[in-house]
Amino acid sequence: MSNTQPKFRVAICGAGIGGLFLATVIAKFSSNIKIDVYEAHDAVTTAGAGISFRPRTMRIAKELGIYDDVVAVSTFPPERDTPSPIFRVSDIKEGGYEWFGEKARDSAPASMHRMDFVRVIQNHLPKSCNVHLQKRVQSYAEADSGEITIHFADRTTATTDVLVGADGLRSKTRRCMFETAAKVEPPPFDRSQLSKYTDTSYSGYSIYRDLIPMNKLLAHYPDHPVKSAMYILTTIALVLQLCGKGKHLVGYTINGGAMLNFAAVTYDPALEGTDYPGPDTRWVEDRPKQEMLDLFDDYEPMGRAWLDLSATPSRWAIHVVGKLPFWTRGRVAIIGDAAHAATPHLGAGAGAAIEDAWLLGRLLAHPRTALADVPRALAIFEGICKPNAERVADKSMENGKLYDFYTEDPLLQPGEDERSPAALERRREKLVNARQAIVDAEDPLKQWERAEGLLLQA
Ligand SMILES: Cc1cc2nc3c(=O)[nH]c(=O)nc-3n(C[C@H](O)[C@H](O)[C@H](O)COP(=O)(O)OP(=O)(O)OC[C@H]3O[C@@H](n4cnc5c(N)ncnc54)[C@H](O)[C@@H]3O)c2cc1C
Structure with a gap:
């Protein structure tokens, strides 16, 4: 980070694929944002073994300058x-x-061991980005000034200007966002319904x-x-x-x-x-x-x-995590599984977390984004990434049911076996279409162009 005063501080809750990627994107495109990552565990680890990334995710890796390293482990x-x-x-x-x-x-x-991918991101994380281990976020509170205080399980606190919850499926950031909204959110949201979004x-x-x-x-x-x-x-x-x-x-x-x-x-x-x-x-x-x-x-x-x-x-x-009414409030956002954990039948959840991190990171790092612009930058991120991630989640569920012979086939004739050649062909077509939906979704680099256009419109 440069010696000048940072334009603002970003705290990222969770050093998983989404959180680490976000830190890397911000640091690559801005040298005057202070980044702190708070991870609950005592090491940067990742559960599970293999992971796959589609070409759209690999295009982001190329933009970020980590492509060759990812290819080397794929x-x-x-x-x-x-x-x-x-x-x-x-x-x-x-x-x-x-x-x-x-x-x-x-x-x-492309497929790889998850830990190999995490190591690649870690190797590209600048030293100026502080990763704090054994810091389990419990909740946060926003002061009238907009400053955010993060409360940890060890009873310590930290302050920040922008908070991003990349804390996975059981996100405390999401829980706190919706518990708070259930108390204070004005119409058109129905406060009585908002607390249900804390859970999975x-x-x-x-x-x-x-x-x-x-x-x-x-x-x-x-x-x-x-x-x-x-x-x-x-x-x-x-x-x-x-x-x-x-x-x-x-x-x-x-x-x-x-x-x-x-x-x-x-x-x-x-x-x-x-x-x-x-x-x-x-x-x-x-x-x-x-x-x-x-x-x-x-x-x-x-x-x-x-x-x-x-x-x-x-x-x-x-x-x-079902479809949430929002992913951002003020200067707080949730990304990755915290916002849209889905079934893994398209192998696209981590890819979607990376797309979130890519777009949000670029918006925050943009020279046009001062602290006062952060809520608008976060809203632009949500407007672009949320529909895409929700479509991926729907298609993933549909895909799983197609693999498992659990979708209705309206064209099935009385007495026809669901595995007759004609029925299998209809199922194949649906599967290919569901998988193609990811390929046909707007390219992440185009999404960034659109996001930047919106940011510069003000
Ligand atoms: C069986 C299976 C197979 C999958 N295969 C694929 C695949 O092939 N391709 C693909 O793209 N996706 C796949 N996914 C989905 C993918 O694993 C997730 O979408 C991805 O890991 C989400 O990344 P994330 O950073 O949002 O969350 P996570 O990876 O869950 O990271 C969250 C981080 O936050 C930390 N944390 C949690 N709570 C707190 C707290 N309170 N305070 C501080 N830190 C906290 C955690 O320790 C963790 O480090 C698969 C998922 C499953 C279950």
Whole structure:
């Protein structure tokens, strides 16, 4: 940071993908904003293993100057003539069958280990950005002057001019924003309804996740199709999507082809929108492997091989944040999962957090944005990112149900099987359309041009 007085202070709650990315964007485009990141844990870590980013996210990485480093830790889909993902109908014990393959390299994601990605961002974080560990934000309060006081679980406080909650699914920033709004928000909002937005709801989806060494898999199942693209280059990964009724498996290699990342996904529509049974400490927990094996007992051998080799799967009860009436109030904003945690069936949640961070960071860093302009900058961010993130969340849920044979097919004839060739073709079309919606969404670099135009209009 330059020696001159900063134009304002930004506090970011949460050093996850969204929070760290935001700090990096602000620091890249402005040298006179003081940035403090407050992280609840005693280290910058990230839960889970593999993560995928679509080309739109990679374009942001390019703008930020971290693209080459991200590419260095990524595996990529095969060239155009090799489809990936390959979708199979797999809940047939003796062996399933190929449903279709998507030849869409232009829209297909790069995959990597989450921690590798976090390290890339950390390496680009300027030293002037202070990351404070073991600082669990509990709440915040705004003074009449606009200054914000952050209260931490260790009973300490800090002050800031702008607060961004990037504190994930169970965001305290979101909770505090809506608890406050429920007391003070003027019409047209109905105050009595606002406190319900503090909470999340269970999506009905549970996901068992694990990593398996590829050499172990290939010793056990030498011709496993997931290896078929690996002979070209270990940075090429084929995605296999093994679909069944109420469940699916998805797997792809990461770590230069050394590890297979898989997710075993189950869906119970009766539980969608309910409170998850048991304490929230059980939302992510290690589970006995047998539990997962029993759920996929009817699966074909290529899917069962992943599960057989799993050592300690962890089960994630997937919770979502529904559509919120707003993401910003005054000089406070929420981004990423705090604002729009969705099901992971499009592999786009972290990408959406990065898009938020990109746009918000650029708006805050813009020379035209003085402290008095921050509420307007935040409103511009919300106006552009919110509809996109909500569409991704809807499409992701739709996608999951399409994988799992849970969407209605109005064209199904009496007596026709939902897996007849014609019905599968209709389902394929819907799947491709749902996935294409992400590709067709406005490019993040165009979004920035639009945001800057709005900022300069004043
Ligand atoms: C099974 C699964 C697979 C997924 N796969 C993909 C994928 O392939 N591609 C993709 O784009 N997305 C994927 N996602 C979604 C993605 O993981 C999330 O959308 C993304 O991690 C959100 O980033 P975030 O920074 O908003 O939140 P988080 O990653 O949750 O980070 C929040 C940070 O805030 C900290 N924190 C929490 N509370 C506090 C507090 N009170 N005070 C201070 N710090 C706090 C946390 O410790 C954490 O460091 C997947 C999600 C799941 C569940």
